[in-house]
Amino acid sequence: MTSNVHPPELSHQFEELSQQREAAQLGMWLFLITEVLFFGGLFLAYSLFRIKFPHTFAECSLVMDWKLGALNTAVLLTSSLTMVLAVVAAEKGRREELVRWLWVTMLFGVVFLVVKGFEYHHKFEEHLIPGPYFTNEFADRGAAQIYFSLYFTMTGLHALHMIIGIGIMAVITWMAYRGKFSRTYSNPVEITGLYWHFVDLIWIFLFPLLYLIGVRT
DSSP states (O other): OOOOOOOTTSOTTOSSHHHHHHHHHHHHHHHHHHHHHHHHHHHHHHHHHHHHSHHHHHHHHHHSOHHHHHHHHHHHHHHHHHHHHHHHHHHTTOHHHHHHHHHHHHHHHHHHHHHHHHHHHHHHHTTOSSSTTOOSOSSSHHHHHHHHHHHHHHHHHHHHHHHHHHHHHHHHHHHHHTTOOBTTBOHHHHHHHHHHHHHHHHHHHHHHHHHSSSOOO
């Protein structure tokens, strides 16, 4: 005999929690596909200009602080691990553990943004902001401005996605603190994890393309 009890976390348009979970995951994957297309256009533009100006792009890459970039890479990879631990805690119904790992993940996200803020400040002090006051130290000033325009656009949009992710995670953390998730219902945490992993993955591509293409001796 089928129970007519409607779980409070089940939306009215779904018959079962499993159906709701599959629909939410499908929706997130479709959203991430559009994000791949969005960033893919930027990566394509980067590739075309790098082919056209290979020496200038390598020269500009030498100006980048690869150590800070590597630090941020380690920070994001660690945040992916803590996000996985949060999802596992949610699936096992461990509320306190879930809240703790979500806080740690958000902390790593904030650390990343702070480090990126220091990088942007250094670029401003070094007159590497594209425009009339851009530095003349590069052999091809125009191509160098293209590189830094791509740098600020791509890393800036990535940082914006991180800010959005931290905001979503803050809401999820509040819900977790109030006991909204259980072993039978943890889908919002999983969906948030998918988004966070995507943001981390984008940086994995940005780091070598922007920081490591120059020849270092």
